[in-house]
Amino acid sequence: MDRSDVTLERMRTFVRVAERGNLSAIARELGVGQSTITRQLRELEEAVGVPLLSRTTRRVTLTDEGSRYYADSIQILRLVEQAGDEARGTRGAAAGTIRISCTAAFGVLHASRLIFAFQDKYPEIAVDLSLTDERIDLVREGVDIALRLGPLTDSSMKLRPLGESRRLLVAAPAYLAARGTPVSARDLSGHEGIRMSNVAGSDMLILEGPDGRSHSVPFAGRFRVDHGLAAREALIAGRGIAPTHQWLVDDLLASGRLVPLLPDYALPSVPLSMLIVPERAGIARVRLLVDFLVEQIRGIPGIEKAKP
Known part of the structure; x- marks a missing residue:
């Protein structure tokens, strides 16, 4: 391999x-x-000495060697970017691009607003926000920071617990007027449930009663959805009862468009965490956003202090 032919320009083109x-x-x-x-x-493949891409008339895909080379290329290009950022950082410039991945509904209702405030404070920093509920490979996708709900197992990332997301049962007054208001956990089995299809075990509700005992209640319904904002719309439309994060419906509870149910029963909370790619954690603009989000997310309705 002639290493002089492996240029950053060719590598960037290959990655794109x-x-x-x-x-x-x-x-x-x-x-x-x-x-x-x-x-x-072609010049990059000749320099590397192996085919990196498989070409058809409709699409270009990676070979096995290409997949490995792609992962390495991402790391190399980000190190080059980081070196430039750190050099510029010696002049105190808070500038450049930060790439964030965020749980979709939380990103639309809350994270985007916080990012606007951050950019007002640091106008030279660009933010690329990707909204998805899927667990993606942060390094492969070129992400610096991810905000995620639920248990996390990726030990290769730096993890910052942000808090616990409080959940509660809610419904629209019109639905309750037509179907009645449940007064105990067992009453839920006779109601129409709005369920999340991308949440394991959504056909069973686990509630802690006023006596501290756990109650498992079958939970069924004709409407299932894989996005929190669609569940929110279904609740507003009076399609049923749903267990939901407080931050998803707090404004609707305040206005009376939704009401809380079974206040003496508690649903398990869900951890909210920030994942940071270790190689990016030392970059000035990433540190600024991490600190900003940690501070500001505390003010979001229903985000409670993380459990020790």
Whole structure:
């Protein structure tokens, strides 16, 4: 391999093609001809000595060698970016791009607003916000920070617990007027439930009663959905009862469009955490956003102090 032919420009082109799978799209994005993209890829493969991409008439995919080279390329390019950021940071400049992944509904209702405030404070920092409830590979996707609900197992990331997300049962007054208001946990089995299809065990509610005992209640319904904002709309429309995060419906509770149910019973809370890619944790702008979010998320309704 002639290492002098493995240039950062060719590596960046390869990474973009690997992520998009389309040569013409990358050519348009970079403002060059498709032949230029093809040439850069060919020259990189010749320098590396193995085929990195498999090309068909409709799509470009990674070979096995290409998948490994892509993961390494991401790390190399980010180290190059980090070196430049740190050099600029010696002049005290809070600038550059931060890439964030966030649980979808939480991102729409709360994280985006906090990011706006952060950018007002640091106008030279750009933020690329990706909203998804899927657990993604942060390094592979080029993400610096992720905000996630639920238990986390990725020990390769730096984890900052942000708090516990309080959950409660709610419904619209119109639904309760038509179907009656449950007064005990066992009453729920006769009601229409709004369920999350991407949450394991959503067909069973676990509630802690006023006596401290745990109650398992079958929970069924005709509407299942994989996005919190759609569940919110179903609640507003009076489609049933749902266990929901307080931050998702706090404004609707305040206005009376939804009401809480079974106040003497408690649903298990859910941990809210921040994951930080270790190699990015030392970058000044990333540190600024991490500290800002840790401080501001405490003020979101229903986010309680993390359990020790």
